[in-house]
Amino acid sequence: PPLWHVGRRSVPGAVEGGDGCHPMEGTEGHDHQHTGTNHSRKKVERRMRYVLMALTGTWTAVYAIARKVLFPHQTSGFANRFVSVVHAVLALSLAFHVIDWKRPLRDIAQTNTKEQTQVMAVSFSYFLYD
Numbered sequence: 001p002p003l004w005h006v007g008r009r010s011v012p013g014a015v016e017g018g019d020g021c022h023p024m025e026g027t028e029g030h031d032h033q034h035t036g037t038n039h040s041r042k043k044v045e046r047r048m049r050y051v052l053m054a055l056t057g058t059w060t061a062v063y064a065i066a067r068k069v070l071f072p073h074q075t076s077g078f079a080n081r082f083v084s085v086v087h088a089v090l091a092l093s094l095a096f097h098v099i100d101w102k103r104p105l106r107d108i109a110q111t112n113t114k115e116q117t118q119v120m121a122v123s124f125s126y127f128l129y130d
Contacts, residue, residue: 048121055125062086063129080130087126094119 067079098115100106112120 048117051121052125052128055122056128059083059087059126059129083126083129087123091119091123091126094122 063079063083066082067074067076071079071082098113098119
């Protein structure tokens with residue numbers, strides 16, 4: 001999309017009464033509608049940030065439980081490796097779940113599904129933790 005679709009800042013020379021879509025024009029000749037995709041994208045990005053923070057906190061909690069409760073006499077490295085194993089088992093299980101096994105290469109290079117994005121969020125949050 002054109003640059004002026006990104007934000008709603010005032011631009012020198014913009015015509016008063018326009019909708020902010022095209023900064024140099026009024027509403028005359030406005031031949032398309034806005035779907036709110038920029039707003040919904042920001043909403044999804046904001047939600048994903050919260051999900052990543054929560055999941056990263058969850059990995060930290062798993063480490064703390066492993067270190068203090070499950071294996072109190074082991075080293076911190078042991079607890080960290082335990083978290084790594086938990087991540088490996090969980091990530092593989094989730095990844096195998098979201099693959100379409102009838103045609104695994106059918107949607108290659110397409111936009112990720114919601115489930116695929118969630119699986120990636122689990123792994124990305126683990127990497128943030130680590």
